[in-house]
Amino acid sequence: MTTKSNLVEVVNLYKTYSAGDLEVHAVDGINLSIGEGEFTAIVGPSGCGKTTLLNMIGGLDRPTSGEVNIDGTPLSSLSESKLIDFRLKKIGFVFQAYNLLPVLTAEENTSFIMQLQGKSKEERRARSHQLLKNVGLEGREKNKPTQLSGGQQQRVAVARALASRPSFVLADEPTANLDSHSTSNLLDIMARLNEEENITFVFATHDQRVIDKAKRVITLEDGKVLSDERR
Amino acid sequence: MPCVVNLWIMKTLQILLVIAWRNLWRSKVRSLVVIAAMAMGIWAAIFLSGFSIGMNEQRTNSALSTYLGYAQIHGEGWSDEPTVGLLIPNIEEVVQAGEEAPGYVAHSARLVQMGSANSSRGSVGVRIQGIDPAEDTLVYDIHTRLVEGEYLPEFRRVPKVFVGEAMAEELHLEVGSSFTLRYQSVDGGFMEDRCKVGGTFRTVSSAFDKMNVFIPKEYLADKMGISTSEAHEIVYRTTSKEAAVTWAEGLNGRLEGVEVESWKEVSPELGYADDMMATSLYIFVGIIVFAITFGILNTMLMAILERKRELGMLMAVGMNKSRTFFMVVLETIFLGCVGAPLGIAIGHITLLVSSKSGFDLSAVGEGLNAYGMDAVVYPATVPDYYIGISVMVVSMTLLASLYPAYKALKLNPVEAIRSA
Numbered sequence: 182m183t184t185k186s187n188l189v190e191v192v193n194l195y196k197t198y199s200a201g202d203l204e205v206h207a208v209d210g211i212n213l214s215i216g217e218g219e220f221t222a223i224v225g226p227s228g229c230g231k232t233t234l235l236n237m238i239g240g241l242d243r244p245t246s247g248e249v250n251i252d253g254t255p256l257s258s259l260s261e262s263k264l265i266d267f268r269l270k271k272i273g274f275v276f277q278a279y280n281l282l283p284v285l286t287a288e289e290n291t292s293f294i295m296q297l298q299g300k301s302k303e304e305r306r307a308r309s310h311q312l313l314k315n316v317g318l319e320g321r322e323k324n325k326p327t328q329l330s331g332g333q334q335q336r337v338a339v340a341r342a343l344a345s346r347p348s349f350v351l352a353d354e355p356t357a358n359l360d361s362h363s364t365s366n367l368l369d370i371m372a373r374l375n376e377e378e379n380i381t382f383v384f385a386t387h388d389q390r391v392i393d394k395a396k397r398v399i400t401l402e403d404g405k406v407l408s409d410e411r412r
Numbered sequence: 413m414p415c416v417v418n419l420w421i422m423k424t425l426q427i428l429l430v431i432a433w434r435n436l437w438r439s440k441v442r443s444l445v446v447i448a449a450m451a452m453g454i455w456a457a458i459f460l461s462g463f464s465i466g467m468n469e470q471r472t473n474s475a476l477s478t479y480l481g482y483a484q485i486h487g488e489g490w491s492d493e494p495t496v497g498l499l500i501p502n503i504e505e506v507v508q509a510g511e512e513a514p515g516y517v518a519h520s521a522r523l524v525q526m527g528s529a530n531s532s533r534g535s536v537g538v539r540i541q542g543i544d545p546a547e548d549t550l551v552y553d554i555h556t557r558l559v560e561g562e563y564l565p566e567f568r569r570v571p572k573v574f575v576g577e578a579m580a581e582e583l584h585l586e587v588g589s590s591f592t593l594r595y596q597s598v599d600g601g602f603m604e605d606r607c608k609v610g611g612t613f614r615t616v617s618s619a620f621d622k623m624n625v626f627i628p629k630e631y632l633a634d635k636m637g638i639s640t641s642e643a644h645e646i647v648y649r650t651t652s653k654e655a656a657v658t659w660a661e662g663l664n665g666r667l668e669g670v671e672v673e674s675w676k677e678v679s680p681e682l683g684y685a686d687d688m689m690a691t692s693l694y695i696f697v698g699i700i701v702f703a704i705t706f707g708i709l710n711t712m713l714m715a716i717l718e719r720k721r722e723l724g725m726l727m728a729v730g731m732n733k734s735r736t737f738f739m740v741v742l743e744t745i746f747l748g749c750v751g752a753p754l755g756i757a758i759g760h761i762t763l764l765v766s767s768k769s770g771f772d773l774s775a776v777g778e779g780l781n782a783y784g785m786d787a788v789v790y791p792a793t794v795p796d797y798y799i800g801i802s803v804m805v806v807s808m809t810l811l812a813s814l815y816p817a818y819k820a821l822k823l824n825p826v827e828a829i830r831s832a
């Protein structure tokens with residue numbers, strides 16, 4: 182398995198929120214790098230800055246200072262509209278909820294992202310079928326999100342995140358709304374995608390089952406890296 | 413520029429159309445209410461337009477055929493000084509040209525002179541019109557406005573004339589009463605002529621009724637010393653009031669020594685009334701569309717608010733601003749543009765049906781009659797308005813879409829997602 186150590190590079194990253202007189206250092210000087218093919222969990226107590234860090238890595242939020250490099254591109258060099266395009270091409274997202282457009286079917290939700298990239302109809306169709314099959318949703322292509330369980334919806338979200346062939350997938354509490362069966366199912370799928378297709382996943386989670394599966398666990402406390410262990 | 417629909421929006425147009433269309437039906441009741449309001453507003457506007465245009469048309473046509481005439485020809489200089497000697501030159505040629513011009517239906521050659529009517533109770537200035545009843549009834553329907561007596565009945569020595577009811581009242585005359593007409597003859601002398609009231613009429617215009625006297629042409633020609641083949645004016649009926657205008661334009665300049673005028677030149681205020689009505693109807697429709705636009709605006713703002721998270725997610729995963737903007741605009745246009753054709757269709761059908769059956773307003777008919785209108789109104793279909801209304805709806809909806817679309821753009825994906 183090839184490993185590119187500098188897929189994600191976080192350098193001296195700070196994010197400070199000021200709420201009135203009070204300053205909250207949500208991310209307080211973080212340095213880390215994530216390589217290709219890693220299966221990383223970012224953990225820590227509520228409010229430690231997991232979401233804030235993930236959003237800055239994903240180019241959803243701008244740091245107060247410091248830099249995030251993705252595949253060698255410093256995100257601070259990108260304008261707002263370039264950043265949106267960058268996200269579309271390079272990063273797959275799985276959120277805790279509201280991942281899918283309720284008016285689109287599972288297949289449309291997956292192929293939509295490819296349509297934004299201008300992929301051909303045949304390619305979109307073939308790939309979304311393949312991806313939905315990979316996450317165990319063969320035969321459910323024509324279902325709308327409301328016709329799917331929470332776990333199935335999250336699996337569509339994983340398929341959608343992979344549709345654009347991103348460099349890596351960011352998942353913020355992807356299992357928080359799921360029961361244990363759906364959770365282990367989703368984790369198995371992501372672990373398999375990581376094993377078989379070398380897809381890089383970065384999670385923020387407090388879910389012990391996710392932590393157990395992770396190959397690398399980065400623990401945060403008060404916006405700082407407390408520990409970083411590989412297994 | 414987010415609103416520029418450039419090529420790469422076209423690439424994703426299909427999916428944006430799908431999303432916008434399906435989003436429209438997410439709150440079915442809400443969308444249907446807006447669409448129904450739109451359709452009803454436009455239906456009302458179209459019906460009102462057709463109704464008032466039909467009513468106006470009816471009134472104009474009735475004015476034209478009762479007293480105004482569709483078009484007329486006089487000898488040159490008549491409008492400056494209508495002297496008794498100013499007869500239409502080469503009358504056979506003029507008559508022939510008039511008959512050959514497209515739109516012609518019928519004509520009546522008349523003698524016309526100002527004079528006065530006198531009784532023991534007073535005197536009024538009148539326009540004395542010598543007409544041939546057989547010819548004149550093809551052009552005018554004044555004979556149908558008979559109130560009492562008869563329309564130009566046979567007479568022996570004293571002519572039985574047709575006078576307005578208002579004039580008869582002023583001079584205290586009744587059918588059968590005698591009075592004197594004073595007018596000039598061609599040799600410059602004044603004629604004093606004893607007449608009898610043969611019948612009275614009432615038209616829409618009491619001013620007209622007060623000053624018009626109809627007398628058999630043959631008799632008047634003899635008294636004035638003019639040959640019966642001559643005339644001061646030829647009045648025309650054409651196939652429609654629009655045809656009268658083109659008919660007159662076609663003849664103008666082709667005939668020597670005459671003035672050709674359509675009703676529009678004779679009575680420009682009647683034409684202004686048409687234009688004014690058209691303008692005020694557009695203003696009315698505009699107000700309705702404007703009001704509905706606010707309904708659409710409100711609906712879309714609610715929709716954006718409800719879908720904050722979804723929109724945030726879309727932007728997070730890479731939907732750019734132009735597409736987001738365009739998606740909201742599309743949905744708004746759908747909302748506006750489903751109702752409009754519906755309203756136009758229902759409006760057109762209503763007008764089509766009622767233009768045949770007519771609306772019986774006899775309940776309020778008394779009031780209408782005073783304005784010379786019939787109790788049954790036949791609305792007209794107004795295809796010209798459909799385009800105008802559609803353009804108005806599309807542009808107003810487009811305008812209404814800008815603010816919600818802008819609101820959607822201003823959503824911060826991080827906040828939108830966090831608000832979960």
Ligand SMILES: Nc1ncnc2c1ncn2[C@@H]1O[C@H](COP(=O)(O)OP(=O)(O)OP(=O)(O)O)[C@@H](O)[C@H]1O
Nearest residue numbers: 198199200205207226227228229230231232233234
């Ligand atoms: N927009 C904001 N304004 C002010 N403070 C904020 C804002 N966003 C986050 N914070 C604060 O930053 C800190 C880190 O928040 P963050 O959401 O990153 O934590 P987290 O580790 O993801 O927590 P959780 O496990 O509950 O999701 C918290 O103290 C939070 O209150």
Ligand SMILES: [Mg+2]
Nearest residue numbers: 231232233385
């Ligand atoms: Mg969080």
